[in-house]
Amino acid sequence: MADTIALTGATGFVGAAVARRLTTAGHRIQALIRPASIYKQPADIAAEWIAGDLDDVQSLQRLVKGVAAVIHCAGAVRGSTREHFNRINADGLARLVRATVNQHPMPRLLLISSLSAREPHLSHYAASKRQGERLLTEQSHQLSWTIYRPCAVYGPGDREILPVFKWMAKGIAPVLGSGNGRFSLIYVNDLAEAIATWLDRNCCQSGTYELHDGNPGGYSWHDVINTIRQLRRKAMVRLQIPLVLVKLTAALNLLAARTVGYAPMLTPGKVCELSHPDWVCDNAALISATGWTPKILLPEGLQLTLSA
Template sequence: MSTTVAVTGASGFVGQALVAHLLASGRSVRALVHRQSLAMNHPALATVQGSLSDDAALDRLMAGACGVIHVAGRVRGRDEADFLPVNAEGAARVARAACAARTVTRLVLISSLAAREPGLSPYAASKRAGETRLAEEVARGGNLGCAVLRPPAIYGPGDQELLPLLRLMSRGVVPMPGVAGARASLLHVHDLARAALCLLDSPAQGIFELHDGHEAGYGWDEIATIVESVAGRGRGWRLRLPEAMLRSVATVNLLAARLFGYLPMMTPGKVNELRHPDWVCDNTELTRATGWQPEISLHVGLCPLLGAAPVKPREGRSNAT
């Protein structure tokens, strides 16, 4: 029986952590890489060059694999025309190729919590559409088991999005773009990788959310307080960012992106996401289905990232910060 797992988006932040966990578990990995090469070598790791729009590359990726974890996606863009071909049609193509490969019995999609609120932004809408398109292809294909993970904001080694903000907080400047009372869950990338493996080995189907064990999520001030504790500094400067200012910056950035042809992160849709009051997840269904539980609290996860002394991860279920 094959132990090879096919992985898309393997050279990205989440993909690299996932590949490392798969290899450490004793499995072989076949990784789809596009523009960026995979910065690791292992005798059980093979790569396939190509994109989600390359059906031949997807067929090579799936050949002989027992399972697929689909990570690849686009997080920067101007409108649906930038997001949908990758996040929706790409997911459909992966599912179609997995269904066509006779050896593949399991497919796990790493989506985004943003898919819970598709009306907020083109990105959120594209992630929901990707879940829908993938499910349609799986239903059409027959006997493939499928599960979807919707992680919240992810941080960890190699993070290029959230980590710069956390490091700014550690230096005493705390931007606060959210609305009063807003709360959000967080998750370390290694706990996300573990969850994906648990779902891969499970017969569970459906959509699952997950968080780091802090059940009520975090407010911006709570995150800053934990960062300051890890960094060993006093209370930093809380800088509230008015909505009007955020929207002005986002509008100008979107216009510039359309003029100069780059893919922006800060857009009006991203402001909607930042100011949404509830990004809190619930681990209950995932734990019930797979036994997975988070191991890395925010305080523990931040120590090596901010240069503090490491702390041993908690054992078993805990809601401590």
């Protein structure tokens, strides 16, 4: 049944895909938008846009008023300080939870966390995602909550992995260190489908679920490079980038970000995440709880991503 849903992060990569999937299914969306990001409002998403911020309690109260469910996709994914990540990924979530539990009837809440929460010692980002999860599980009391922990998400509109895929499509394949670490991937529309399934089937409450594209052992960078080489049908040049060089660049970038005042993606913490050898995750619990199954494996997902 079509419901009214509160959505955060709809101007972002994941949230926009979720908004498109839900509006296509006929749901009405109340979407939080930061005033400075009005220009990012996707023209093809028919939502009631609610101006506000995760820092602003009143806008969160307006956001969740009268909704059947809250889907929390907003988050800080780049930044230079622990405080920045915690303020958005933990304190902002706490405010959203408080606004949600004050609603009658109380909506269900789905938190889009991250697989990085499995290794909170690696970065401020990972620690803040874990902190957000802890806060939701310990303080939500009567709230019906679910946590999704996606692995790396890719697709059109992504700003993290897509630039690397595009270099590879041009024939230059940067490889960090040995490139032998393994990671799971998920195409953004499969993640949006998993979120729609949570919503429509009213299932898998109060649990933490990992999700990936259906390839159980994940991928190495060599697998990704080989897949893109097969799609392009051309040779590729592999550029082995020493870890020490990336660490140095990340440290300089962090220094520059703190001096000039921008939110950096490449930081020493991000390098710790990137060089972690095991980001493979397990879909089984989510599939068994919801019946959702991912549909897009890497060759098709890369084709869709690179041709968009």
